[in-house]
Amino acid sequence: MWGFLVAAFSVLYIPLIVLDSEQIDVISSGFTNSDFQEDDYNADDDHNSSSDHHHHHDQRHRDNEWFEEQLEDDLKWSFSLNSVLHAVTSQFQDIALLDTPRFGKVLLIDGKMQSSENDEFVYHECLVQPALLIHDDPKTVFIMGGGEGSTAREALKHKDVQKVFMCDIDKVVVDFCRAHLTANQEAFHDERLHIAINDAKDELEKSEEKFDVIIGDLADPLEGGPCNDLYTKSFYEQVLKPKLNDNGIFVTQAGPAGILSHKQIFTPIYNTIKHVFKYVIAYTAHVPSYADSCGWVLASDEPLRLNVEQLNNRIQERIKGELRYLDGASIVSSTVLNKTIQTALLEETHVITKENARFIHGHGLAAEVA
Numbered sequence: 057m058w059g060f061l062v063a064a065f066s067v068l069y070i071p072l073i074v075l076d077s078e079q080i081d082v083i084s085s086g087f088t089n090s091d092f093q094e095d096d097y098n099a100d101d102d103h104n105s106s107s108d109h110h111h112h113h114d115q116r117h118r119d120n121e122w123f124e125e126q127l128e129d130d131l132k133w134s135f136s137l138n139s140v141l142h143a144v145t146s147q148f149q150d151i152a153l154l155d156t157p158r159f160g161k162v163l164l165i166d167g168k169m170q171s172s173e174n175d176e177f178v179y180h181e182c183l184v185q186p187a188l189l190i191h192d193d194p195k196t197v198f199i200m201g202g203g204e205g206s207t208a209r210e211a212l213k214h215k216d217v218q219k220v221f222m223c224d225i226d227k228v229v230v231d232f233c234r235a236h237l238t239a240n241q242e243a244f245h246d247e248r249l250h251i252a253i254n255d256a257k258d259e260l261e262k263s264e265e266k267f268d269v270i271i272g273d274l275a276d277p278l279e280g281g282p283c284n285d286l287y288t289k290s291f292y293e294q295v296l297k298p299k300l301n302d303n304g305i306f307v308t309q310a311g312p313a314g315i316l317s318h319k320q321i322f323t324p325i326y327n328t329i330k331h332v333f334k335y336v337i338a339y340t341a342h343v344p345s346y347a348d349s350c351g352w353v354l355a356s357d358e359p360l361r362l363n364v365e366q367l368n369n370r371i372q373e374r375i376k377g378e379l380r381y382l383d384g385a386s387i388v389s390s391t392v393l394n395k396t397i398q399t400a401l402l403e404e405t406h407v408i409t410k411e412n413a414r415f416i417h418g419h420g421l422a423a424e425v426a
């Protein structure tokens with residue numbers, strides 16, 4: 057998976073030598089497989105040992121270790137790195153936990169930032185809380201994906217929620233996060249949480265139960281990625297919707313929603329869901345570690361009531377502990393989109409099907425093998 061970084065390295069290294077010798081260190085510390093060893097980052101290396109100009113080992117340069125992520129073909133960003141805490145490869149994905157000064161601990165899957173300790177509460181509250189607070193009496197929640205545990209944690213904040221089913225395809229992600237993400241320890245130990253390791257489609261199909269809220273906490277659709285079918289109209293219509301109770305609510309993350317990025321998958325996902333449910337709401341929030349706004353789409357066949365006072369009352373009554381990002385007013389305001397985004401949502405005509413998918417930049421392991 058780090059192939060693209062090696063490629064980026066060889067392209068960028070040469071021009072930068074000419075431009076600015078300081079930056080060479082930055083680029084030269086982009087990950088390669090040989091960097092990907094914890095020992096490499098221990099602070100007590102021999103400071104005079106470096107004969108390799110690509111990998112200085114003194115502290116000054118250590119401060120200049122950078123992680124670089126290719127966001128789009130023509131866009132990458134990077135952030136400084138303290139250390140690589142853990143890294144494993146599963147059958148499906150590459151998983152790593154970084155320690156960074158800006159974001160705290162950062163979970164990477166297939167080289168893409170999934171969430172960061174310092175701002176994941178924004179993403180996870182937005183994904184979970186509006187649906188659970190709009191619903192009149194949510195008791196059962198099904199999470200597609202969510203192996204990290206943060207989505208379950210948010211749902212379990214609701215005192216009246218009786219069961220949270222989390223279905224992730226990748227046991228390695230679940231075990232990795234259970235072991236390493238301290239913020240979710242309590243959630244992982246909550247008796248109301250039921251974890252299945254399976255494809256969410258299979259799991260929903262075979263479920264005899266129906267749910268009050270179904271949450272899509274999936275990776276973005278990615279060429280060769282593991283969750284593309286879970287964004288299609290036929291999946292929503294034939295598999296997901298029949299497993300929602302009558303007044304049930306479905307919500308999914310819907311990728312980047314910024315001025316320059318919303319047409320990749322946000323507007324197609326919104327339009328696809330509009331073909332399946334009667335009432336659909338799109339909303340967004342800026343997530344710093346995502347380097348963009350993030351979009352969500354929430355849907356039901358019952359009218360969706362967004363009332364500031366009612367939402368605030370429900371937060372008071374239902375939630376154990378506190379929300380850090382959302383209150384009634386900010387939930388409502390997150391659904392009020394600027395004209396650029398609002399117009400694009402309404403004008404979108406694309407419906408996502410298996411044959412006619414939409415992807416964001418990058419590709420999963422399956423595409424690399426293929």
Ligand SMILES: *[C@@H]1O[C@H](CO)[C@@H](O)[C@H](O)[C@H]1NC(C)=O
Nearest residue numbers: 100101102103104105106114
């Ligand atoms: C590193 O080199 C400097 C200067 O040559 C020397 O004074 C110092 O003792 C060396 N340190 C180590 C750890 O070898």
Ligand SMILES: *[C@@H]1O[C@H](CO)[C@@H](O)[C@H](O)[C@H]1NC(C)=O
Nearest residue numbers: 313314315340341349394397
């Ligand atoms: C318009 O909305 C999008 C999505 O919420 C956001 O990313 C963007 O920053 C907004 N534009 C401005 C100028 O605020």
